[in-house]
Amino acid sequence: MMGILMEGFGLTAQIFVITLVGSLPLGIVVALARMSRFKPLAWLAQLYISILRGTPLMLQLMAIMFGPYYLFGLNMGSDWKFWACAIGFILNYAAYFAEIYRSGIQSIPRGQYEAATVLGYSKAQTFTKIVLPQVIKRILPAMGNEIITLVKDTSLAFVLGIMEMFSAAKALAASEVSMIPYAIAALIYWVFCLVIEFILNRVEKKLDYYHD
Amino acid sequence: MTNAVVTLNHGKKAFGDNEVLKDISLTVNKGDVLAVIGPSGGGKSTLLRCLALLETLNSGDLSYGDLVVCSNNAEGRAVYGDAATIATAKTRYGLVFQNFNLFPHYTVLQNVTDALICVQKMPKDEALARGRDLLAKMGLADKESMVPCDLSGGQQQRVAIARAMAMNPDVLYFDEPTSALDPELTREVLKVIRDLAAEHMTMVIVTHEMGFARDVADQIIFMDGGVIVEQGPASEVINNPRHDRTRAFLANYDRD
Numbered sequence: 001m002m003g004i005l006m007e008g009f010g011l012t013a014q015i016f017v018i019t020l021v022g023s024l025p026l027g028i029v030v031a032l033a034r035m036s037r038f039k040p041l042a043w044l045a046q047l048y049i050s051i052l053r054g055t056p057l058m059l060q061l062m063a064i065m066f067g068p069y070y071l072f073g074l075n076m077g078s079d080w081k082f083w084a085c086a087i088g089f090i091l092n093y094a095a096y097f098a099e100i101y102r103s104g105i106q107s108i109p110r111g112q113y114e115a116a117t118v119l120g121y122s123k124a125q126t127f128t129k130i131v132l133p134q135v136i137k138r139i140l141p142a143m144g145n146e147i148i149t150l151v152k153d154t155s156l157a158f159v160l161g162i163m164e165m166f167s168a169a170k171a172l173a174a175s176e177v178s179m180i181p182y183a184i185a186a187l188i189y190w191v192f193c194l195v196i197e198f199i200l201n202r203v204e205k206k207l208d209y210y211h212d
Numbered sequence: 213m214t215n216a217v218v219t220l221n222h223g224k225k226a227f228g229d230n231e232v233l234k235d236i237s238l239t240v241n242k243g244d245v246l247a248v249i250g251p252s253g254g255g256k257s258t259l260l261r262c263l264a265l266l267e268t269l270n271s272g273d274l275s276y277g278d279l280v281v282c283s284n285n286a287e288g289r290a291v292y293g294d295a296a297t298i299a300t301a302k303t304r305y306g307l308v309f310q311n312f313n314l315f316p317h318y319t320v321l322q323n324v325t326d327a328l329i330c331v332q333k334m335p336k337d338e339a340l341a342r343g344r345d346l347l348a349k350m351g352l353a354d355k356e357s358m359v360p361c362d363l364s365g366g367q368q369q370r371v372a373i374a375r376a377m378a379m380n381p382d383v384l385y386f387d388e389p390t391s392a393l394d395p396e397l398t399r400e401v402l403k404v405i406r407d408l409a410a411e412h413m414t415m416v417i418v419t420h421e422m423g424f425a426r427d428v429a430d431q432i433i434f435m436d437g438g439v440i441v442e443q444g445p446a447s448e449v450i451n452n453p454r455h456d457r458t459r460a461f462l463a464n465y466d467r468d
Contacts, residue, residue, distance in 0.1 A: 112315065115307075116315075120332070211316075211361050
């Protein structure tokens with residue numbers, strides 16, 4: 001039983017890591033688009049955020065999974081399941097992250113931009129060297145929330161028939177006529193979250209060297 | 213060429229219908245210390261921000277030395293130079309803000325040297341050496357690895373002055389550099405500015421410290437309602453103002 005659950009956890013962890021690797025940077029791009037002075041781009045980003053936050057992630061996963069076939073008759077092959085899942089999670093979480101980034105970016109005082117401008121920093125330098133490091137410190141608690149939520153959201157991958165830990169627990173519960181697999185899965189989710197909390201706390205401590 | 217460091221001719225700036233600068237002309241020559249005084253809302257800070265290219269003039273000509281930053285087109289609207297011109301202009305002045313605007317996530321030394329390294333592409337060793345020299349000059353030699361939030365306001369403002377000086381500007385602008393400080397901290401910052409004046413650093417200082425303006429500045433400009441009401445040698449403007457508005461303004465201040 002543990003073997004099957006741990007195998008499922010392996011997939012859970014993969015979905016988790018791939019989602020973060022994709023959505024953390026994509027979120028910045030969406031946030032910048034959302035704040036763009038070029039209005040059509042800002043509207044587009046706003047629409048993107050609205051749709052991805054306003055519809056169930058489960059439906060989004062299904063749309064990406066089955067969309068290519070039903071819309072274009074494309075046969076995506078057997079690996080598609082996993083990639084559809086990854087893309088769905090990345091797009092969805094990028095929308096949430098974008099709004100967190102935006103709140104952080106907008107909280108940086110004008111004076112920081114002005115000081116950087118006068119010193120001759122380019123816009124890109126100002127953002128990456130001056131603004132973003134301060135934004136990260138400010139948004140860490142909100143990000144932590146979202147990242148912890150993601151751990152548990154990975155269980156939605158079951159709708160695509162991906163044998164991540166929740167699906168594995170479900171299958172085990174059925175075959176063994178027992179609730180124990182669910183209980184063990186819950187425990188593993190929680191331990192995983194504890195590890196993430198620990199890491200987030202470490203990062204927060206590391207950024208504690210200054211306040212403003 | 214003259215030795216004018218910065219020249220503004222007929223500068224005008226409005227925010228919507230609110231004309232904040234109405235035809236301002238001034239020249240700052242090398243080694244000049246110019247103080248700008250006047251009531252709040254009179255346009256002092258806007259003037260400084262236009263000179264520092266944080267605001268764009270609606271019309272007027274602005275030059276740093278022989279570098280033309282903006283000039284009027286046929287319709288009398290200010291047209292700014294290209295990105296390279298603006299970038300060059302930015303190497304000619306430094307600005308010290310009322311609220312310091314230090315980078316809170318950088319150490320004191322990084323605050324002073326980062327722009328040298330990543331904007332001016334100075335070799336790191338050289339930048340660090342210059343940064344340490346300047347911090348020593350500001351009496352902050354032992355603070356280089358602290359972060360701004362661990363310093364007093366006066367110390368933070370001195371770091372900000374060092375940061376601006378590091379870029380080796382032709383002229384240093386101060387926008388009410390002591391308005392966020394209590395009297396004791398004000399004194400330590402004013403002392404640093406006095407020392408710079410003694411070294412003939414070219415400076416334009418917007419200030420509410422009248423005694424300081426009289427002692428440190430060569431010239432004083434009194435601005436009100438978006439115009440230069442009175443301009444002259446510092447002691448004359450402070451001690452014997454010619455205009456009623458200047459007199460009325462100065463009556464509110466203790467001139468020491």
